[in-house]
Amino acid sequence: MMRLLNLFRRHKTFSHGGIHPLEYKERTAGLAIRRLPFAPRIVVPLAQHKGAPAVPLVTVGQQVVRGEPIAGADGHVSVPMHAPATGRIAAIDLWPTAEGPKAPAIVIEVSQAANQAVLYDEPVDILALSREEIVQAVKDAGLVGLGGAAFPSHVKLAAPPDKPIRTLLINGCECEPYLTCDHRVMLEKTEALLHGIRIVMHATGAERALIGVEDNKMDAVRAIADKLADDGPISVHAVEAKYPQGAEKMLIESLLGEQIPEGGLPLDLGVAVYNVGTLAQMGELLPLGRGLIERVVTVSGPAVVHPGNYLVPIGTPVGFLLQQVGADAAANEVILGGPMMGMTVASLDVPVTKGVSGIVVYAAGDADQQPRTVYPCIKCSRCVEVCPMHLNPSMLGQLAQKREYGRMEQEHHLSQCFECGCCAYVCPSNIPLTQYFRIAKAINRETPAVAV
Amino acid sequence: MFRGKPVEIRTAPHLKRPQGVDEIMRNVVYALLPIAGFSVWQFGISSLALIVTTTLVAMLTERLFSHLSGRGNTLKDWSVVITGILLALTLPPGFPLWMAAVAAFVAVALGKALFGGLGYNVMNPALVGRAFVQAAFPVAITTWTPAFAPGRFTEFVPSTLTLPFMKPNPVGEWIVGLNIDGFTGATPLAMQKFQHIFVSTTDLFLGGVVGSSGEAPALLILLGGLYLAARRMLDWRIPVGVFAGAAAVVLPLWLYDSFTYPSPLFVWFSGGLMLGAWFMASDMIASPVTPLGAFVYGALIGVLTVVIRLFGGLSEGVMYAILLANAASPLIASITQPRVYGQARRQGGRA
Numbered sequence: 148m149m150r151l152l153n154l155f156r157r158h159k160t161f162s163h164g165g166i167h168p169l170e171y172k173e174r175t176a177g178l179a180i181r182r183l184p185f186a187p188r189i190v191v192p193l194a195q196h197k198g199a200p201a202v203p204l205v206t207v208g209q210q211v212v213r214g215e216p217i218a219g220a221d222g223h224v225s226v227p228m229h230a231p232a233t234g235r236i237a238a239i240d241l242w243p244t245a246e247g248p249k250a251p252a253i254v255i256e257v258s259q260a261a262n263q264a265v266l267y268d269e270p271v272d273i274l275a276l277s278r279e280e281i282v283q284a285v286k287d288a289g290l291v292g293l294g295g296a297a298f299p300s301h302v303k304l305a306a307p308p309d310k311p312i313r314t315l316l317i318n319g320c321e322c323e324p325y326l327t328c329d330h331r332v333m334l335e336k337t338e339a340l341l342h343g344i345r346i347v348m349h350a351t352g353a354e355r356a357l358i359g360v361e362d363n364k365m366d367a368v369r370a371i372a373d374k375l376a377d378d379g380p381i382s383v384h385a386v387e388a389k390y391p392q393g394a395e396k397m398l399i400e401s402l403l404g405e406q407i408p409e410g411g412l413p414l415d416l417g418v419a420v421y422n423v424g425t426l427a428q429m430g431e432l433l434p435l436g437r438g439l440i441e442r443v444v445t446v447s448g449p450a451v452v453h454p455g456n457y458l459v460p461i462g463t464p465v466g467f468l469l470q471q472v473g474a475d476a477a478a479n480e481v482i483l484g485g486p487m488m489g490m491t492v493a494s495l496d497v498p499v500t501k502g503v504s505g506i507v508v509y510a511a512g513d514a515d516q517q518p519r520t521v522y523p524c525i526k527c528s529r530c531v532e533v534c535p536m537h538l539n540p541s542m543l544g545q546l547a548q549k550r551e552y553g554r555m556e557q558e559h560h561l562s563q564c565f566e567c568g569c570c571a572y573v574c575p576s577n578i579p580l581t582q583y584f585r586i587a588k589a590i591n592r593e594t595p596a597v598a599v
Numbered sequence: 600m601f602r603g604k605p606v607e608i609r610t611a612p613h614l615k616r617p618q619g620v621d622e623i624m625r626n627v628v629y630a631l632l633p634i635a636g637f638s639v640w641q642f643g644i645s646s647l648a649l650i651v652t653t654t655l656v657a658m659l660t661e662r663l664f665s666h667l668s669g670r671g672n673t674l675k676d677w678s679v680v681i682t683g684i685l686l687a688l689t690l691p692p693g694f695p696l697w698m699a700a701v702a703a704f705v706a707v708a709l710g711k712a713l714f715g716g717l718g719y720n721v722m723n724p725a726l727v728g729r730a731f732v733q734a735a736f737p738v739a740i741t742t743w744t745p746a747f748a749p750g751r752f753t754e755f756v757p758s759t760l761t762l763p764f765m766k767p768n769p770v771g772e773w774i775v776g777l778n779i780d781g782f783t784g785a786t787p788l789a790m791q792k793f794q795h796i797f798v799s800t801t802d803l804f805l806g807g808v809v810g811s812s813g814e815a816p817a818l819l820i821l822l823g824g825l826y827l828a829a830r831r832m833l834d835w836r837i838p839v840g841v842f843a844g845a846a847a848v849v850l851p852l853w854l855y856d857s858f859t860y861p862s863p864l865f866v867w868f869s870g871g872l873m874l875g876a877w878f879m880a881s882d883m884i885a886s887p888v889t890p891l892g893a894f895v896y897g898a899l900i901g902v903l904t905v906v907i908r909l910f911g912g913l914s915e916g917v918m919y920a921i922l923l924a925n926a927a928s929p930l931i932a933s934i935t936q937p938r939v940y941g942q943a944r945r946q947g948g949r950a
Contacts, residue, residue, distance in 0.1 A: 163937075163940070166616075168614050168616070169614075324614060396940065396941070400940075406940055406941040407941050408941050409939065409940075409941040409942055410941075411941065478606060479606065479607055480606060480607045480608075480609060480613070481606050482611075482613055486611070486612065486613040486614045487611060487612045487613070487614060488611050488612070489611055489613065490611065491606070491607065491608045491609050491610075491613070492606065492608075493606065493608050494606070495606065507613070509613070511607075514617075515613060515614055515615060516607075519615065519619065520619070520621075520675075522619070522620040522676060522717065522718065523715075523716070523717055523718025523719060524718050525620055525623075525717065525718050525883045525884050526718075526883050526884050526886065526887075526888045527623070527834075527883045527888075528834060528883070528888045528889070528890070528893070529831075531888055531889060531890065531937060532890070534937075535940070536939060536940040536941075537937045537938060537939050537940050538937070538939055539888065539889065539936055539937060541888045542888065542932075542936075559936075560939045560942075563939055563940060563941070566611070568611050568612030569612075571612050571615075572612050572614060572615060572616055573616050575618055575619050575620045575622070575623055576619070576620050576718070577615070577619060579610065581610070581611060581612060582610045585610070
């Protein structure tokens with residue numbers, strides 16, 4: 148009953164800033180997750196995650212079976228890769244990435260005759276394992292944050308003993324416009340999600356788990372609440388639909404009322420944050436002893452004829468996906484991730500990687516593609532009002548124009564900026580503030596005097 | 600496989616709220632139009648000629664300097680139109696047109712272009728222009744003509760059509776000829792300051808008193824200002840700060856001696872405070888960008904206005920108050936920086 152009452156309360160949110168862009172979610176929110184045909188060629192980059200790239204375990208010409216490990220983790224902050232399809236290793240070569248430079252990747256010629264069954268599994272009673280064994284199992288599954296950060300999941304599980312994880316936050320906000328894959332996962336894979344939460348609680352010893360979902364997805368809140376005991380350690384909470392609610396720092400403040408100290412980690416508050424997609428995969432893969440070989444991707448945007456939420460094998464080239472959804476002809480700008488923080492690809496050969504939650508495609512001439520005049524800053528203070536980190540983007544932007552990157556860090560907390568894009572979104576002068584800050588941070592990283 | 604198909608590369612965010620600078624500035628012009636319209640109704644063709652002159656000269660000056668500095672046509676951002684209209688509204692309705700043209704040129708040339716154009720001006724350009732003519736033509740700028748004069752739509756105030764570089768044509772005989780009862784040529788503020796006569800607040804609120812072209816209709820100014828504030832094209836903290844600052848000084852004095860000192864309502868609705876608070880102090884470019892700073896800045900204007908009005912040599916102080924606060928605004932902004940996320944709660948550690 149308490150949970151039902153929660154539904155009628157004004158929903159919690161973070162204390163400062165945020166924006167309400169048009170959501171564009173209605174086209175795909177009601178569409179169930181579907182599979183698409185396999186691409187004839189699948190490309191698995193060795194660096195799809197934060198940390199050290201994986202090391203190939205296969206040689207060119209070798210046959211691989213769907214689910215078979217093809218690259219091993221290189222150290223603690225690294226994860227292995229598994230073959231997303233049965234086929235033959237065609238090459239281990241440089242391949243275009245979303246970030247820009249080409250990077251090593253394993254190219255698999257998909258066998259058209261294979262039935263693509265996953266033959267690599269090793270069912271275990273996961274909750275009977277020790278903490279260390281679970282951490283290893285999560286690592287072996289190649290799991291990374293599927294919300295976009297692609298940080299190896301097992302690293303967050305293995306918290307140092309002096310900073311135990313007491314609270315688990317599960318991020319089901321999905322605040323980026325267009326994206327609905329997490330929404331569908333929460334509706335269709337509720338059991339797997341809850342099982343994933345239990346696994347992480349078991350592995351970390353967390354006392355409670357809070358699932359945060361934006362209040363534009365009340366059906367997901369209800370679907371999860373229906374499967375929870377009222378007084379159990381897991382609870383689901385609606386939070387205000389406001390971008391960037393799904394940012395780690397924002398969700399922590401919304402649900403717990405606390406801010407992470409500047410330069411600190413969620414761990415400093417005894418908190419770990421996981422994306423719902425990650426935990427649903429964890430709940431599904433770990434009991435079977437399988438690796439991460441596919442993920443749900445929302446393909447949407449004005450140029451897409453058949454938008455939807457698709458279960459896509461990791462490594463599927465973006466161009467193939469666009470052909471399948473009827474977007475290849477009109478595609479002018481292709482964004483991996485959401486339109487607020489996503490990256491445009493320079494080539495349609497770029498594959499879908501573990502961190503890609505959505506593909507948004509614009510055609511030439513769409514309203515958001517129009518060039519806009521850039522005016523000088525008129526100090527309207529809108530950017531100051533919307534910055535969720537309560538920075539002063541106006542001042543930062545003026546310093547960036549003068550290339551005073553050091554002062555931006557030392558006097559105005561530049562490194563607290565996580566590039567959510569709210570400032571650039573509202574700027575009436577059309578100043579590319581977020582891009583300025585990316586450049587400034589990149590330069591500061593190379594300048595030892597201002598390094599943080 | 601897909602090689603050769605060109606796609607564009609852009610940086611995030613890929614979405615943009617459509618409202619741009621030109622739209623904001625255009626809406627400020629819309630909000631000013633009723634005030635200008637009332638001024639024309641009240642003062643007739645002299646006021647119309649004044650508004651047209653300052654706006655045209657301001658636009659020409661802007662175009663000249665944008666051409667000289669090779670920045671293309673900056674008229675498209677509409678900001679100079681605001682300067683032109685605002686300037687006219689701060690001048691007496693019978694102000695000689697050639698002097699108005701000088702004011703408009705100075706406003707844009709010295710107040711704006713010299714600093715680098717839109718976004719870089721330190722002070723409100725319209726007030727820079729007015730301050731210049733206040734110093735250059737002290738008599739003309741304090742010569743007030745009656746509102747609702749008969750024949751105001753057919754004949755100019757004599758001083759309006761003064762030949763360039765000439766002394767203003769005298770208006771004394773013309774005013775006597777109008778035969779308006781009790782017209783002394785003193786503004787409500789001057790009457791309060793020098794004669795201790797208070798004009799009723801209702802008259803101030805609904806317009807029709809002696810003063811500058813745009814001083815009178817407080818109600819219209821309020822409506823325009825509220826429209827902009829509702830559309831978030833104006834920071835409501837600034838006018839609120841101005842009114843609070845003014846009241847903070849005058850309220851104790853008024854309670855102490857209501858014969859000598861005006862009431863807060865009189866202070867709010869008289870002179871240029873309404874127009875100044877809503878349309879000049881709120882000039883985004885010359886006001887602090889921080890929310891707290893906007894309050895401080897507004898309050899400073901309110902306090903300075905009242906101090907100048909009550910204790911200075913002038914009967915009106917809004918212009919100098921705003922110019923002073925403009926000059927202080929970078930300082931105010933720098934000491935009112937927002938508290939960054941995660942700063943004050945360093946000692947936190949419990950979940």
